[in-house]
Amino acid sequence: MDSILPGRFVRESISEYSEFALPNDANTLGNVLGGKVxxxxxxxxxxxxxxxxxxxxVTASVDHMNFLHPIHIGQLIVLRSSVNRVFRTSMEVGVRVEVENLVSGEIRHTSSAYxxxxAxxxxxxxxxxxxxxxxxxxxKRRYEEAGERRAYRLAxxxxxxEKGR
Ligand SMILES: CC(C)(COP(=O)(O)OP(=O)(O)OC[C@H]1O[C@@H](n2cnc3c(N)ncnc32)[C@H](O)[C@@H]1OP(=O)(O)O)[C@@H](O)C(=O)NCCC(=O)NCCS
Structure with a gap:
């Protein structure tokens, strides 16, 4: 069931968070660790x-994540997020991860997550x-799709x- 409390627009939750990839974040190949992302x-x-x-x-769950391209040290990691749908006490948030090569200006989509x-x-x-x-x-599309993802997630x-019982 969806929330019945008065609403807020999706745009009010839109957030951006950036981090410069430093050597401390690297794996042995010199790329950013997946766990860091x-x-x-x-x-x-x-x-x-x-x-x-x-x-x-609190984070209740994270859906599966793909890492489409490596992120190199010295690149800027840019993450954009917004609330897709509220149920009752829980909500789905979508995050898009992009990496910017600050020298060339190239921007690549590297991951998305739900x-x-x-609360x-x-x-x-x-x-x-x-x-x-x-x-x-x-x-509106993300809102609809969030309902389908929730059903799978709860299953x-x-x-x-059951496995833990
Ligand atoms: C997440 C947590 C609060 C859920 O508590 P709970 O007593 O199991 O509560 P419920 O089963 O009633 O679930 C509460 C809501 O969360 C949703 N929910 C619970 N587990 C979920 C999951 N794995 N994925 C998606 N939604 C989930 C329920 O559907 C319900 O949503 P609704 O109120 O919008 O319908 C509890 O399991 C918890 O505190 N977990 C640890 C969270 C944490 O510490 N995270 C940091 C990483 S360790």
Whole structure:
């Protein structure tokens, strides 16, 4: 079920987070570690989630991620995020990762990810989130697709819980 609280527009949650890739982030080949990118994705997504909900959030799940191109040391990693859809106490955030070669100006899309965050009140209890209002055609498409992804995600969660029993 979707949130029934008064809404906020998707554009109000749009966030951008950039980081210059430094040697400390590298694997033995001199490219940025996948785990570093995942860390940045979690931060960038949390920015959009907090901007939308205006409260503390925790990451409930991260959908699978592809790393389409290596990111080299000295390049700029740029992450853009926004809330795709709110359910009740949880919301899906989409993140697009691009890398900019600052010398040539070339920009490449390297990863995209969908994360689910749960909103918490000051006592650490789950709290309802204002619904999100998609305006553009892309925002409406992402909203619809988020519903399909949620069904799959919750089925996977149920399976993981069963294995743990
Ligand atoms: C995420 C967490 C708050 C969910 O709590 P819970 O008691 O299992 O709560 P529920 O089963 O009622 O789920 C709450 C909401 O989260 C959603 N949710 C829970 N697990 C999910 C998952 N794996 N993927 C997507 N949504 C999930 C539920 O669908 C529900 O959404 P809704 O209210 O919008 O319908 C809890 O598991 C937790 O605290 N996990 C650790 C979070 C954390 O520390 N993250 C940092 C990395 S370790």
């Amino acid at each position: 995942m860390h940045l994705v979690d931060i960038a997504a949390a920015l959009a989630a907090v901007r939308h909900s205006r409260c503390a959030v 994360l689910t965050f749960v 918490l009140d000051q006592g650490g209890q789950r709290r309802p989130i204002p619904c999100v209002i998609p305006e553009t055609a892309d925002e 996977m969660r149920e399976r993981a819980l």
